[in-house]
Amino acid sequence: MLGYIVRRLLMVIPTLIGVAVAVFFLIRVMPGDPVVVKLRADGAAVTEETIQAERKRLGLDKPLMVQFTDYMIGLTRLDLGKSLWTGESVANEIAIRFPVTLQVAIMATLIAVLIAVPLGTLCAVYRDTWIDNLIRVLAVSGLAIPGFWLGMLIILALLYFFNWLPKIGYVSIFEDPVANLSALFWPALSVGYRYAAVVTRMMRSALLEVMREDYIRTARAKGVYESLVTRRHGLRNALLPVVTVVGLEFAFLIGGLVVTEQVFNLNGIGKLFVDATARGDFTLIQGLVLLIATVFVVVNLLVDLLYAALDPRIRLT
Amino acid sequence: MSFKSITVVAALGAVAVSMPALAQTPKKGGTLQFAVVAEPPTTDCHGTTTFAMVHPVAPQYSTLLKLTGPHDNIKVVGDLAESWEQSADGLTYTFKLRKGVKFHDGSDFTSADIKATYERIINPPEGVVSARKAVHSDIGEILTPDAHTVVFKMKQVNASMVLHFASPFNCVYSAAELAKDPTYPSKKVMGTGAFQFVEYVKGSHWVGKKFDGYFLKDRPYLDGFKAFFVKSEAVVLGMRGGQFDAEFRGRTPAERDQLVSTMGDQVTVQEGPWITNILLSFNTSKKPFDDERVRRALTLAIDRWGGSESLGKVTLIKGVSGVFRPGASWSLPVSELEKIPGFWRDANKSREEAKRLLKEAGVPNLKLKLLNRTIAQPFTPAGIYAIDQWRRIGVETEHVQVETKLWFDGMANGNFDVAVQNISDFADDPNAQFNTLLSTKASSIAYSRHTDTRIDDLYKKQSGTVDPVERMKIVNELERYTLEKAYNIPLLWYQRIVVNHKKVKGWELPPSHFAGQTLVDVWLDQ
Numbered sequence: 001m002l003g004y005i006v007r008r009l010l011m012v013i014p015t016l017i018g019v020a021v022a023v024f025f026l027i028r029v030m031p032g033d034p035v036v037v038k039l040r041a042d043g044a045a046v047t048e049e050t051i052q053a054e055r056k057r058l059g060l061d062k063p064l065m066v067q068f069t070d071y072m073i074g075l076t077r078l079d080l081g082k083s084l085w086t087g088e089s090v091a092n093e094i095a096i097r098f099p100v101t102l103q104v105a106i107m108a109t110l111i112a113v114l115i116a117v118p119l120g121t122l123c124a125v126y127r128d129t130w131i132d133n134l135i136r137v138l139a140v141s142g143l144a145i146p147g148f149w150l151g152m153l154i155i156l157a158l159l160y161f162f163n164w165l166p167k168i169g170y171v172s173i174f175e176d177p178v179a180n181l182s183a184l185f186w187p188a189l190s191v192g193y194r195y196a197a198v199v200t201r202m203m204r205s206a207l208l209e210v211m212r213e214d215y216i217r218t219a220r221a222k223g224v225y226e227s228l229v230t231r232r233h234g235l236r237n238a239l240l241p242v243v244t245v246v247g248l249e250f251a252f253l254i255g256g257l258v259v260t261e262q263v264f265n266l267n268g269i270g271k272l273f274v275d276a277t278a279r280g281d282f283t284l285i286q287g288l289v290l291l292i293a294t295v296f297v298v299v300n301l302l303v304d305l306l307y308a309a310l311d312p313r314i315r316l317t
Numbered sequence: 318m319s320f321k322s323i324t325v326v327a328a329l330g331a332v333a334v335s336m337p338a339l340a341q342t343p344k345k346g347g348t349l350q351f352a353v354v355a356e357p358p359t360t361d362c363h364g365t366t367t368f369a370m371v372h373p374v375a376p377q378y379s380t381l382l383k384l385t386g387p388h389d390n391i392k393v394v395g396d397l398a399e400s401w402e403q404s405a406d407g408l409t410y411t412f413k414l415r416k417g418v419k420f421h422d423g424s425d426f427t428s429a430d431i432k433a434t435y436e437r438i439i440n441p442p443e444g445v446v447s448a449r450k451a452v453h454s455d456i457g458e459i460l461t462p463d464a465h466t467v468v469f470k471m472k473q474v475n476a477s478m479v480l481h482f483a484s485p486f487n488c489v490y491s492a493a494e495l496a497k498d499p500t501y502p503s504k505k506v507m508g509t510g511a512f513q514f515v516e517y518v519k520g521s522h523w524v525g526k527k528f529d530g531y532f533l534k535d536r537p538y539l540d541g542f543k544a545f546f547v548k549s550e551a552v553v554l555g556m557r558g559g560q561f562d563a564e565f566r567g568r569t570p571a572e573r574d575q576l577v578s579t580m581g582d583q584v585t586v587q588e589g590p591w592i593t594n595i596l597l598s599f600n601t602s603k604k605p606f607d608d609e610r611v612r613r614a615l616t617l618a619i620d621r622w623g624g625s626e627s628l629g630k631v632t633l634i635k636g637v638s639g640v641f642r643p644g645a646s647w648s649l650p651v652s653e654l655e656k657i658p659g660f661w662r663d664a665n666k667s668r669e670e671a672k673r674l675l676k677e678a679g680v681p682n683l684k685l686k687l688l689n690r691t692i693a694q695p696f697t698p699a700g701i702y703a704i705d706q707w708r709r710i711g712v713e714t715e716h717v718q719v720e721t722k723l724w725f726d727g728m729a730n731g732n733f734d735v736a737v738q739n740i741s742d743f744a745d746d747p748n749a750q751f752n753t754l755l756s757t758k759a760s761s762i763a764y765s766r767h768t769d770t771r772i773d774d775l776y777k778k779q780s781g782t783v784d785p786v787e788r789m790k791i792v793n794e795l796e797r798y799t800l801e802k803a804y805n806i807p808l809l810w811y812q813r814i815v816v817n818h819k820k821v822k823g824w825e826l827p828p829s830h831f832a833g834q835t836l837v838d839v840w841l842d843q
Contacts, residue, residue: 032722036729038358039448040762041721042367042741045752047451048761054446085358086519087503096519155554165558168545169521265551267520275356280722 001308005301012297019293020075020286024068027282034084034280035060058084071286080287085279090287093272098291100170101261101268103180104188105253109246111192112199117235117242119196120203124238125230127208135200142197148259151190155263158186168265187264191257195249202245206238213237239310247303255292343823347841349542351563352556354549356520361502362488363438364446368566368830371485373523373544375834377421378488378508379532381412381431382479383835384744388589388813388828389644391744393483397426397509401482407474407783410482414465418532420491421513428461433492435459435469442499452481452748474781476788477748485743485831511537511837520546531837538823538840556580562818562841566830567591569633569694569814576816585819587826590636590643591811593741595699596753598805600733602766605680612803614674615735616659617667619706624809628702633695636810640754640796642828643810645745647792657800671710684713688733690724699808700737728764736764737808743831747792751776754805765804772799 035054039046055061059070074081080090119139123132158164166183173180210216211234219229258270269288276284308314355369362374383396395401398412418426439456441447455475460468471478481487488508494501501507506514509532512525526541545561552564553572557579568576576584599606599615606612621637629635636643639654654660661667675681685707689700697718704714719727727733742749751772757763759773772795779791800806815826820842827833 030722032720032726033729034722036725037722039366040725045451045740045742045749045760045762046366046448050446050448050450053441057444057446087359088519093519096521159554159558163558165554165560168547168555168560169518262548262550265545265547265555267518267546272520278720278722 005305008301008304012294015297016290016293020072020290023286023289024071024282027285028064030280032280034282037279038085058082060084071283080290081283083276083281083284085276085281085284090284093284094269094287094291097267097269097272099172100184100266101254101257101270103173104184104191104257104260104266104268105250107184107188108192108195108253109250111188112195112249113246115192115196116199116203117239120200120242121207121230121235123200123204124207124211124234132204136204139197139200142193142200145194146259147191147194148263150193151187151260151263154186154190166264170267183264184266187257187260187266190263191253191260195253198249199242199245202242203238206241207234210234210238236310240307243303243306243310247299247306251292251296251299254295255288341822341842343538343838343840344842345538345840346540347843349539349563349821349836349839349841350561351542351544351565352547352552352561353523353544354547354552354564354566356546359503360506360517361445361500362486363441364448364503366448366486369546371831371834372565373517373525374488374506375485375510376512376525376537376542376836377506377510377514379418379510379835380483380485380487380489382483383485384480384483384827384829384832386827387587387825391828391832393479396483397431397489398482403479403783405783407476408471410469410471410478412467412469412482414467415532416465418509419530420509421507421528421530422491422494423530424491424493426489426509427464427492428467429464429492430489431467432459432461433495434487434489437490437495437499438487445499449481449484449486452477474783475748476780476782476785477746480744480746483744485834511835512539512542515541522546533837536837538838539836542836556584556816556818563815563821563824564817565815565824565834567633567811567813568816570630573814573816580818583819584816585821587815587817589813589826590638590645590828591633591813592642592645592743592745592829593739593811594636594638594642595634595695595808595811596738596740596805597703597808598728598736598738598753598765599803600731600735600764600766601804602731603734605678605683606734608678609802610674610678611680611683612806613658613801614671614678614710615707615712616800616803616806617661617671617674618710618712619659619703619806619808620664620667621660621809622662623664624702624706628695628698628809629812632698633811633814634699634809635812638810639800639807640750641747642745645828647745647747647750647789647796649793649796653797657797659800659803659806668710675710675712682711682713684715685734686715686717688724688727688736689716689718690721690737691718692721695811696737696739703735703737703808731766738764739811741829741831743829745828747788747795748776748780751795751799754799767802767804769802769804772802 035051039051071081082089083093119135123135126132166186167179171179216229216233219233254269255273257268258274261268261271273288353369353372357370359365360374379397381398382393384391385394386392397415399415401410401412403410414428420426438447439453455471455473456469457472458470490502511528511531513528515524515526517523523544527537547555553575555561556576573586599612601607625635625637639649641648655662675683687700690696700716704716707714728736740753752760753762755763755776756768756770756773757766775791775795779788779795782788782791822842823838823840
């Protein structure tokens with residue numbers, strides 16, 4: 001097992017190098033000058049001389065291959081460079097925002113799993129009854145309603161019924177759990193609903209599939225209680241595809257909370273990504289893409305490990 | 318609530334804020350919470366041109382002079398300067414500085430700090446970017462005969478210089494700190510302003526607290542301020558939810574109406590002409606836009622007076638004027654403006670003339686591409702309005718809306734027929750307003766690419782004229798000429814609408830979102 005994990009982690013290195021090289025050149029192929037945006041976007045008459053001075057300060061006057069070499073050398077020291085917009089280290093810019101997005105993603109995942117696993121199971125157990133139909137309607141609604149729109153409805157409802165809005169600004173859960181949860185619960189809920197809908201449908205279909213297997217029939221033939229058959233033999237095996245979906249959705253949320261973060265004024269990775277893209281902040285975009293790639297790779301590894309924990313037949317060698 | 322009644326409430330609010338606020342005795346204490354709808358790229362005032370820096374940073378700094386007063390009575394007064402005089406030849410400015418002024422680190426402010434600050438702007442050292450270096454290039458020498466006197470010797474007359482001494486971007490820094498590290502303002506916020514820096518969490522908020530050693534002994538009134546960096550769309554809900562009490566850049570008419578209808582008398586509205594306009598620039602290096610008749614036809618086709626009525630209700634643009642903000646002292650009187658093609662009151666007559674000119678120029682069925690930004694307010698409606706107006710004279714327009722980065726790229730490389738852009742500065746200043754309108758030889762941001770040096774010559778002449786009456790004549794002549802040649806044509810001017818909670822007092826609407834943000838006189842009626 002340990003050897004497997006080490007090998008998988010080592011495989012991350014060429015993957016990330018590939019991502020780093022691709023994103024470095026692809027961003028620079030796009031037309032437009034981030035320095036011009038930075039200095040002239042507000043309508044001010046900044047001279048070409050000043051633009052060149054800023055370009056020089058940021059190292060953008062160097063030949064592309066020199067910039068690339070500097071960047072790759074920096075990566076070997078885990079130095080992601082400095083933001084072209086703020087001049088701050090990219091690692092710092094990300095570190096400020098990452099906890100917010102990570103917490104929302106974790107909370108949304110918890111909400112999704114807590115809702116979806118029981119509901120999906122109920123759907124499968126009571127297939128084609130009114131319970132199944134009702135839950136399926138809720139699930140389809142969850143898929144149809146965009147998370148950001150639900151977020152806007154939540155905000156308007158909070159304002160209308162309670163004349164209250166979650167506080168702007170991030171407070172760590174370790175500092176003030178109440179303030180933290182009261183601010184992050186609502187975005188997590190708005191994202192978690194859609195997430196739960198996806199997982200509910202997956203749970204239902206996986207469990208229905210499993211319940212048709214021979215070993216389930218055998219268990220029933222042996223006289224095992226139906227609830228035990230479902231819980232011990234059905235649910236555990238049906239969780240394998242669900243874990244995959246949960247993992248992928250979680251990884252997606254790290255970079256995919258763009259609009260939800262805007263709606264709830266969250267200072268997260270998605271908002272940073274949008275700002276960096278609009279400004280053409282090359283170095284920050286590179287850092288963010290690497291972060292998201294890393295999250296996907298790590299989450300995939302965790303999903304594989306969870307597979308082995310759930311199904312003893314799977315051996316990680 | 319109908320639109321009409323909302324407007325009335327808003328108008329009453331606007332009156333309410335200016336009248337009783339002056340009559341009331343300011344109260345001390347409280348923390349002002351306000352929204353900033355963008356984030357500063359740097360905390361160094363000299364290195365950027367954005368309001369996103371000014372709003373959170375300006376309260377911590379002082380400037381040599383400053384702009385004060387509302388949009389209809391804006392004036393230059395001393396900030397760190399107690400008094401100043403200009404020599405008759407316009408080549409020397411002598412400032413007497415306040416005594417007893419302290420920096421936030423407890424050190425004394427002297428003329429050396431002014432000298433170090435302006436030398437940093439004029440000749441930025443390695444690693445420092447001075448965004449406004451060019452507009453200070455007429456300063457030749459800075460002398461400090463004593464600790465409280467500073468003398469600026471000019472290389473040549475620059476009639477706009479006093480305004481630059483009042484620029485909100487010219488924060489005065491500590492000479493001692495600059496000597497240690499010329500980049501300190503981008504790492505540490507330390508000036509002589511009414512507030513001391515406390516905290517800046519990127520992407521989230523900025524906190525400042527009252528500076529007890531501020532040179533005006535009864536100021537500031539506030540204990541502190543907290544600025545939240547939010548998206549513009551979040552301002553209305555944030556104000557309704559009590560998360561902040563003010564946003565000083567400006568709201569759209571729809572947002573104003575929404576706030577007034579939901580918060581009623583809890584908000585006050587201040588409105589006035591903004592020193593920002595929407596300008597349509599013709600690419601004169603491309604045919605047929607090198608033909609004056611075509612450009613004139615395209616400006617004649619636009620009914621600005623009608624546009625003001627309709628667009629003013631739904632967008633940020635409203636004011637009809639030429640090169641200067643409506644109501645600015647430099648503006649041409651309306652009676653004179655109405656005689657210039659494109660500003661005629663009779664839209665039908667204008668359009669007939671426009672059609673005739675296009676026919677005469679050989680392009681009766683002109684097709685063009687309008688390069689625009691993907692910014693909803695007011696770029697998109699401005700572009701749509703121009704397209705609609707041109708359609709009425711048979712011109713077919715393709716609206717090319719792109720991200721700001723690509724828009725700049727298109728303008729810089731000449732990949733456009735007509736471009737929508739905006740001109741914005743902190744003061745009504747001929748040097749600033751005409752800069753974009755100069756020939757390509759004289760300005761690096763002259764996107765229309767014309768080579769008409771008569772504009773450059775008149776520009777230089779007005780900038781070098783000390784006598785304000787004489788300068789005004791030249792400026793008016795330059796404006797008339799520029800509008801008639803129509804290399805660039807103003808569409809409409811922005812209307813600044815600021816909606817704050819009624820408890821925010823002592824803040825008057827300046828004509829620019831860059832000016833008047835030191836918060837020295839702001840207080841909370843609570």
